[in-house]
Amino acid sequence: MIRRTGLAALLASTLIGAPAIAQTAPGQTPPNPALVEGGFATTDATDPYLWLEEVEGERAMAWVEAQNTRSLGILQGDPRYQGLHDQALAIVQARDRIAMPGFNRDGTVDNFWQDATHVRGIWRRATLDSYRTETPAWQTILDFDALAASEGANWVYKGANCLEPDERLCLISLSDGGKDAVVVREFDSTTRTFVDGGFVLPEGKHRISWVDADTLMVATDFGPGTLTESGYPYIVKILKRGQSLDQAVEVYRGTASDGGYGVSPYTLRDADGVIQALLINRPLDTYRAETWRVVDGQAVKLELPARGNINALVQGQLVVTTDQDWTAPSGQAFTAGDVIAWDLDTWFADPATAAQLIIHPGERDSIEAISATRNRLVVARYENVRGSVYVYTPGPGDWARQRLDLPQNVTVGVGSASATDDRIFVTAAGYLTPSSLYLADAASGSVDTLKTLPAKFDATGMRVDQFEARSADGTMIPYFVVHRDAMAMDGSNPTLLYGYGGFQVSMLPGYSPTMGKLWLERGGVYVVANTRGGGEFGPRWHQAAQQANRQRAHEDFQAVAADLIARGITSQPRLGVMGGSQGGLFMGAMLTQRPDLINAAVIAVPLFDMLRFHTLLAGASWMGEYGDPRIPEQRAVIAQYSPYQNLRAGRPYPEVFIHTSTKDDRVHPGHARKAAARLEELGYPVLFYENTDGGHAAGANLRETARRIALEYTYLTRRLMD
Secondary structure, three states: OEEOOOOEOOOOOOOEOOOOOOOOOOOOOOOOOOOOOOOOOOOHHHOOOHHHHOOOOHHHHHHHHHHHHHHHHHHHOOOOHHHHHHHHHHHHOOOOOOOOOEEOOOOEEEEEEOOOOOOOOEEEEEEHHHHHOOOOOOEEEEEHHHHHHHHOOOEEEEEEEEOOOOOOEEEEEEEEOOOOOEEEEEEEOOOOEEOOOOOEEEEEOOEEEEEEOOEEEEEOOOOOOOEOOOOOEOEEEEEEOOOOHHHOEEEEEOOOOOOOOOOEEEEEEOOOOOEEEEEEEEEOOOOOEEEEEEEOOEEEEOOOOOOEEEEEEEOOEEEEEEOOOEEOOOOOEEOOOOEEEEEHHHHHHOOOOOOEEEEOOOOOEEEEEEEEOOOOEEEEEEEOOEEEEEEEEOOOOOOEEEEOOOOOOOEEEEEEEOOOOOEEEEEEEOOOOOOEEEEEEOOOOOEEEEEEOOOOOOOOOEEEEEEEEEOOOOOEEEEEEEEEOOOOOOOOOOEEEEOOOOOOOOOOOOOOHHHHHHOHHHOOEEEEEOOEOEOOOOHHHHHOOOHHHHHHHHHHHHHHHHHHHHOOOOOHHHEEEEEEOHHHHHHHHHHHHOHHHOOEEEEEOOOOOOOOHHHOHHHHHHHHHHOOOOOHHHHHHHHHHOHHHHOOOOOOOOOEEEEEEOOOOOOOOHHHHHHHHHHHHOOOOEEEEEEOOOHHHOOOOHHHHHHHHHHHHHHHHHHHHO
8 A cells, every 4th residue: 555645634614715915925035035155054164053963972962951951841840731741641542542453364453552551562463353342352463562671672663564475474673762774673473473593684774575485675784885875775685584684686776876765675466465576666866766677686677657656456457656747658648646557467568558547636636545455446535635535446448436435524544455355444534523443345335334533632612614825826725724613713812833845745634632632622723734745636736846946835834824814813922833844844934934923833853954954864865855955056945945044133033842853863853953052042042852762753652752742732832822
């Protein structure tokens, strides 16, 4: 299954056009003066805080400790913190959550579970019949709390890769404290023990695929000169059982200048687990990639769109999504967002074989997830941000389509699919509608309700509306508002605006118990902006705010903020914004460009120094999204919105809350550290917290997650509700 964005849906209401708001004119540069080369942080020599990029440096960690002491003293010293923390902890550790299942070929289901007893989590298994009951008879496969304790390690579970079709031998990924880099160890899920003398890979950002019980395709750090400039592998080798990494045989080599997240080998299998091809994905940048097939130890390039994905193999049909307008070798022209298919064997024999068009989304449509059962293709499709799940049946002409009977106007998503029949788990949820899990039969179309999450907050008298704001270039930007029916339209409502705005990630509604309990139930309003840069309306919506057009996404978000104020939903003293990672960059741009609109900003694990992002950890892999600061023309565009360089004295910045993780080996914690240091230097109040564990998710276990959530909502309460 390929899943770009997770679940999404529309709750309530008619789309309402927003009144025009006075703001930046189309094509106008951001409201920041042009940077002067040689100015603050435009070169290494003019950046006084480079030492904060030394992740574990003694001076840097002393600074972090001092910041943590001060910020935790303020936030945890607030009389409301403990209550918010206890509520968050109760929610994240609750045992009445839905245990999301994954199909095994023997008819059982697996689940990874965390609660107050199993803080790091357990991998467990039950029969499907038992899972249907209120109290399934789970059998523990691997207890990660017990493993960490027995080995004296800070293990965080990062997934299992099991050999098909019997799924007995599994490669377990274990992270030290939540980092992306993992240690890989072979595990026998039947004996429930690590395999003596089995496959073991040291800590690294590995890309691994089983070939057979004694063979792996591996892309990893094979020694000096084998990683890209963003720290990902570009060489693929065949590793046999008993061999060391230096004995593995190379089958493919990219280049050190490759972008993206490193070469990824994967084994294409049919529904019976039989290998149909050994494939390698070679990213050229963040979005463009080549696909190669290994035949008799040699790699052969396949003719596929550079921006696209192989989604599934169903009944011998290879299903592909193209994220660009593309002319196939057959001469057929396809449009960005199309889903197409070839008969695999025929296409391998003749790449000019004509493809079948399965789905041609409209301008306001998107494909959010694609999965395959044994005989059917299952698609989560959104039409004007309204979700539905469709089943497509391969045929010689148009593929037959059937819509599953699921609740309307809620988030929908496809989960684990069976390879032995046509059953698939499907989910539905909304901002105010607790998540439900269904078992659907893609062959018959039947849908059975399996589990429903109990309400985690009181949504009585609440509703969801969808509005639109006019961005600087006239584009209408949809956004959701979750609020009480009796909301006063006098600007008095504490309002939290959330955004992300990049990487084709769609911000589609879902049920958040912690947000509901700690914000909505206490009188807050919650808003989510569907800006360009996301995938809400397919690849074109994303590409409209890439690279040279990045500022459009910032203007979209700012337009939503201004629209909320113009409607009387909130006002500057009551409006706060929140976002993490790319969303942290979003918040930084809001802070430096339109601080007059906001009174709070939660800036989580952010990108912030965009003139150096490509030099820090995995940053170079994102140049397909932002551009290359080494190229003068692209650097000039990036410099206009890079928050770090654009922080200025004398601006109406509110006190912000910035948090990150020492263990984040994806977005460098130096971004967040330097942002806080620069704000302090300029005389602004700032709260900074760095979790010494947690990785990019900023929470290695449930207790740390609860603490982070409580800190965020304590801060927002102080800024927006007091």
